[in-house]
Amino acid sequence: MFEAPYLLFLGDAPDALAAKMAQGIYDWRPEAVAGQYRMEGCGADLKIKDLSIKEAVAAGAKTLVVGVVNRGGIISDSWMSILVEALEAGMDVASGLHTLLRDQPELVAAAEANGRTLHDVRIPTVKYPIATGKKRTGKRCLAVGTDCSVGKMYTTLAMDREMKKRGLKSTFRATGQTGILIEGNGVPLDAVIADFMAGSIEYLTPSNDADHWDFIEGQGSLFHASYSGVTMALVHGGQPDALVLCHEPTRKTMRGLPDYTLPSLEQLRDLALPIARVVNPDCKVVACSINTQHLSEDEALAYLAEVEAKLGVPAVDPFRQGAGRLVEALD
Amino acid sequence: MFEAPYLLFLGDAPDALAAKMAQGIYDWRPEAVAGQYRMEGCGADLKIKDLSIKEAVAAGAKTLVVGVVNRGGIISDSWMSILVEALEAGMDVASGLHTLLRDQPELVAAAEANGRTLHDVRIPTVKYPIATGKKRTGKRCLAVGTDCSVGKMYTTLAMDREMKKRGLKSTFRATGQTGILIEGNGVPLDAVIADFMAGSIEYLTPSNDADHWDFIEGQGSLFHASYSGVTMALVHGGQPDALVLCHEPTRKTMRGLPDYTLPSLEQLRDLALPIARVVNPDCKVVACSINTQHLSEDEALAYLAEVEAKLGVPAVDPFRQGAGRLVEALD
Numbered sequence: 260m261f262e263a264p265y266l267l268f269l270g271d272a273p274d275a276l277a278a279k280m281a282q283g284i285y286d287w288r289p290e291a292v293a294g295q296y297r298m299e300g301c302g303a304d305l306k307i308k309d310l311s312i313k314e315a316v317a318a319g320a321k322t323l324v325v326g327v328v329n330r331g332g333i334i335s336d337s338w339m340s341i342l343v344e345a346l347e348a349g350m351d352v353a354s355g356l357h358t359l360l361r362d363q364p365e366l367v368a369a370a371e372a373n374g375r376t377l378h379d380v381r382i383p384t385v386k387y388p389i390a391t392g393k394k395r396t397g398k399r400c401l402a403v404g405t406d407c408s409v410g411k412m413y414t415t416l417a418m419d420r421e422m423k424k425r426g427l428k429s430t431f432r433a434t435g436q437t438g439i440l441i442e443g444n445g446v447p448l449d450a451v452i453a454d455f456m457a458g459s460i461e462y463l464t465p466s467n468d469a470d471h472w473d474f475i476e477g478q479g480s481l482f483h484a485s486y487s488g489v490t491m492a493l494v495h496g497g498q499p500d501a502l503v504l505c506h507e508p509t510r511k512t513m514r515g516l517p518d519y520t521l522p523s524l525e526q527l528r529d530l531a532l533p534i535a536r537v538v539n540p541d542c543k544v545v546a547c548s549i550n551t552q553h554l555s556e557d558e559a560l561a562y563l564a565e566v567e568a569k570l571g572v573p574a575v576d577p578f579r580q581g582a583g584r585l586v587e588a589l590d
Numbered sequence: 591m592f593e594a595p596y597l598l599f600l601g602d603a604p605d606a607l608a609a610k611m612a613q614g615i616y617d618w619r620p621e622a623v624a625g626q627y628r629m630e631g632c633g634a635d636l637k638i639k640d641l642s643i644k645e646a647v648a649a650g651a652k653t654l655v656v657g658v659v660n661r662g663g664i665i666s667d668s669w670m671s672i673l674v675e676a677l678e679a680g681m682d683v684a685s686g687l688h689t690l691l692r693d694q695p696e697l698v699a700a701a702e703a704n705g706r707t708l709h710d711v712r713i714p715t716v717k718y719p720i721a722t723g724k725k726r727t728g729k730r731c732l733a734v735g736t737d738c739s740v741g742k743m744y745t746t747l748a749m750d751r752e753m754k755k756r757g758l759k760s761t762f763r764a765t766g767q768t769g770i771l772i773e774g775n776g777v778p779l780d781a782v783i784a785d786f787m788a789g790s791i792e793y794l795t796p797s798n799d800a801d802h803w804d805f806i807e808g809q810g811s812l813f814h815a816s817y818s819g820v821t822m823a824l825v826h827g828g829q830p831d832a833l834v835l836c837h838e839p840t841r842k843t844m845r846g847l848p849d850y851t852l853p854s855l856e857q858l859r860d861l862a863l864p865i866a867r868v869v870n871p872d873c874k875v876v877a878c879s880i881n882t883q884h885l886s887e888d889e890a891l892a893y894l895a896e897v898e899a900k901l902g903v904p905a906v907d908p909f910r911q912g913a914g915r916l917v918e919a920l921d
Contacts, residue, residue, distance in 0.1 A: 392815030392847045449785040456784050456819045481822075484723030484869050488787045488823030495815045516723045522868075533861060537853075538815050 260444045261353045261378045262321035263291035266310060266345070270338050271298045272327040278303035280355065280437050281326025287416050287441045293320040298337065303327070312341065316348045322378070324440060325354040332357035334366075343369045353378035355436025355447075380439045381447050383459070390457035390496050392538055397467030400589065401499035402477035402548065403531045405521045407486065407514040409507040410550035410578075411477030412438050417582035418503075419474040425586070428471035432463050434493065438476045448478050448489055456489065460496025472589065473497075477505065481530050482522045483513055494531065498538045501545040501589055502531055504570070508562055509553040524570055546588040547574040591775040592684045592709045593652035594622035597641060597676070601669050602629045603658040609634035611686065611768050612657025618747050618772045624651040629668065634658070643672065647679045653709070655771060656685040663688035665697075674700045684709035686767025711770040712778050714790070721788035721827050723869055728798030731920065732830035733808035733879065734862045736852045738817065738845040740838040741881035741909075742808030743769050748913035749834075750805040756917070759802035763794050765824065769807045779809050779820055787820065791827025803920065804828075808836065812861050813853045814844055825862065829869045832876040832920055833862055835901070839893055840884040855901055877919040878905040 267285060272278040285292050285305050294310035297303070310318060323345040329335060334342075334356060342352055342360075346369040352360055360366050360377040370377050400418065402411035415431060416438075422429030431438070433445025446459045464473045475497045479486030504524050513519040522530075528544050535542040547566050551559035559576060566574035573584045598616060603609040616623050616636050625641035628634070641649060654676040660666060665673075665687060673683055673691075677700040683691055691697050691708040701708050731749065733742035746762060747769075753760030762769070764776025777790045795804045806828045810817030835855050844850040853861075859875050866873040878897050882890035890907060897905035904915045 389846075390816040392844075392850060394849075449783075451784050452780075453782050453784060453787050453820045453823070454780040454817065457816055481865075482868050484826045485721040485788055486785065487826045487865075487868075488819040488821075489784045490819075491812075491822035492784070492819030495818045513723075515720075518725075519723060519868075530864060534812075534818075537813050537818075537850075 260380070260439070261351055261376070263443070264293040264318070264320050265291055265322050265324045266293055266315040266320040266350065267295045267305065267326045268323050268341070269295055269297045269301050269303045269305070270325070270327040271301055271335070272303040274302045277329065278305070278327050280328065280440060281305060281324070283437050284324065284326060284441050293318045296323070296341070298341070312344045312348050316350060320350060322351045322353050325352070325356060328356065334358050334360070334363060339363070339365055342366055346370050346373050346375045349373065349375070351376045351378060353380060353440065355380045355440055357381065381436050381450055383447055383451055385462070387451060387455040387459035387462050389454065390461050392495070395464070395466040395498065396469055397471045397473065398501070399464055399473045399475060399497055399499045400501040400503060401475045401493065401497045402503045402505050403490065403494065403527065404477055404480045404505040405482065405524065405527050406480050406507065406510060407483055409505045409510070410548060411505045414503055414505055414548040414577055414582070414585070415474035415476050416441070417577040418585050421582040421586045422472060428468055430471070430473050432473050432475045434460070434463070434476045434478050448493065449486070453488070456492030457496035460493055464497055475499070481534070482527070484516055484519065491534065494535050495538050499535055499542055500539060501543060502535060503585060504528060504531070504544060504547045505550070506547065507550040524566060528570065544570070544572060546572050546585050548585060549574055549576050551576045551579060591711070591770070592682055592707070594774070595624040595649070595651050596622055596653050596655045597624055597646040597651040597681065598626045598636065598657045599654050599672070600626055600628045600632050600634045600636070601656070601658040602666070603632055603634040605633045608660065609636070609658050611659065611771060612636060612655070614768050615655065615657060615772050624649045627654070627672070629672070643675045643679050647681060651681060653682045653684050656683070656687060659687065665689050665691070665694060670694070670696055673697055677701050677704050677706045680704065680706070682707045682709060684711060684771065686711045686771055688712065712767050712781055714778055714782055716793070718782060718786040718790035718793050720785065721792050723826070726795070726797040726829065727800055728802045728804065729832070730795055730804045730806060730828055730830045731832040731834060732806045732824065732828045733834045733836050734821065734825070734858065735808055735811045735836040736813065736855065736858050737811050737838065737841060738814055740836045740841070741879060742836045745834055745836055745879040745908055745913070745916070746805035746807050747772070748908040749916050752913040752917045753803060759799055761802070761804050763804050763806045765791070765794070765807045765809050779824065780817070784819070787823030788827035791824055795828055806830065812865070813858070815847055815850065822865065825866050826869050830866055830873055831870060832874060833866060834916060835859060835862070835875060835878045836881070837878065838881040855897060859901065875901070875903060877903050877916050879916060880905055880907050882907045882910060
């Protein structure tokens with residue numbers, strides 16, 4: 260989709276959270292990153308080489324990737340001159356922001372004048388088919404969550420990395436902008452037209468070797484009033500053989516929905532499994548992936564043991580413990 | 591959205607099925623229809639006044655509505671001169687076809703030259719919000735089906751009409767192109783961007799009088815691999831108080847999915863109800879609406895009695911029996 264190496268643009272990110280996207284790219288594809296660009300007053304730091312636009316080009320950077328979000332997902336005026344400078348210096352620009360690069364006349368003009376490309380990864384560039392529900396060869400694992408932002412992407416990236424480390428056949432299948440920026444391709448599912456959602460996921464996870472696993476990045480939650488339709492399409496389009504249930508145990512209410520509490524992992528299993536079995540009768544819940552970042556080590560281990568006893572499948576925090584047991588649960 | 595009275599354009603429909611959309615509009619809004627336009631060799635006939643473009647304008651027709659579909663949903667060349675004639679004579683043109691009026695340079699030119707409007711009801715014209723999941727006042731009834739095209743639109747239209755006949759407060763809420771053409775407004779849900787599906791349904795069914803019922807047209811099926819995400823968004827965005835389960839008992843496989851059989855009404859209830867209760871804990875299945883068109887009267891009555899015994903709620907074919915018992919089941 261777009262070329263490495265990248266210059267990660269952190270802009271004027273007030274803190275590390277605002278540069279989460281850049282951090283994600285660096286964590287999972289360090290080999291693709293040439294360095295970071297931070298504006299004066301930037302409060303985020305990936306602890307990698309700071310490069311000017313000129314230095315980045317000299318270091319071989321091909322694409323400036325906007326790795327920062329701000330309120331409203333807009334492209335602030337203060338960024339504009341730097342992005343234009345990058346285009347003029349010969350880099351492409353990629354972004355997952357809601358505001359599109361292609362809607363900025365200054366950027367369009369600079370890209371045209373310099374023969375460069377603007378990559379808006381949030382917008383589908385493929386005409387996806389209607390889903391057929393046909394059985395494909397190869398295996399698929401999907402992360403489903405009790406809520407949005409509980410670690411579904413992290414879980415599938417960690418499982419994919421662990422599979423590759425073990426010399427097993429595996430692909431991470433990105434369905435959101437950060438995942439796409441990390442993997443270099445994928446389906447921006449939240450921007451796909453309703454009728455083509457499931458078809459876009461069939462397209463993303465085609466037939467493959469019998470012993471190959473796709474690790475499909477989850478989106479939303481079947482229990483999230485705003486985005487459940489997206490999740491549903493992911494389950495039916497992905498036709499998973501294995502589900503990994505993702506949860507953040509200290510979260511009080513659903514993300515963006517203060518009136519809603521989170522379902523339990525049992526409730527998630529009991530809803531997700533019959534839905535998945537509509538398209539794949541052999542689908543199983545193989546493991547739970549728990550984001551224990553807000554628990555102490557002792558609390559985390561106790562909680563994981565509790566979940567494991569209740570659900571009868573391995574419960575793991577891949578960030579603390581690695582994804583080994585998650586991958587072994589696929590057998 | 592667009593102005594009545596309509597001239598229903600049947601074009602060169604080879605048979606009645608191809609003019610199903612025109613038939614639907616005439617069945618449900620006869621008062622809005624000035625007459626029909628049939629080309630030479632047209633095999634469909636609504637048994638209403640045949641009008642030329644001139645006669646239609648003289649009769650006060652404001653909008654020519656394309657009420658025919660052909661293979662691929664395209665606008666055939668043979669229709670073009672008639673649509674241009676209508677625009678030149680002072681009518682607007684409305685269509686629910688996949689191929690857009692606005693993508694036809696001839697039509698765009700004729701509309702501009704004559705100050706007329708092209709209405710593509712398949713395309714959203716509103717920037718819908720993200721769903722909030724907030725409780726709204728008023729009541730909502732949603733039709734959910736074991737499959738696509740089992741009578742969900744018919745059921746909600748019939749219930750809305752019956753409510754109005756009884757002097758009760760009611761609105762039909764269209765979510766597909768035929769429904770929108772009938773009601774004059776609605777949300778073309780299958781064309782909405784994934785992230786905004788549930789929000790578009792919240793927008794369509796806002797807070798209302800405590801004794802007012804919205805009858806929300808269903809789409810797809812929670813069991814349909816291609817479109818289940820659309821249905822999911824409808825359930826969570828619609829926040830229904832009442833579900834009516836729709837079924838066609840002679841259908842062997844899911845529409846467009848020859849590898850899939852239909853679920854039972856019990857399976858539909860057991861999946862739809864927990865999903866609906868995520869957003870409305872008081873939601874109930876109030877009735878079954880059965881499309882018995884392929885059964886004899888005796889077979890139909892026997893089947894309905896069987897369903898009623900099994901599901902414990904009224905089972906009705908509103909086409910044969912009217913929607914009275916469906917409406918009474920709302921109490």
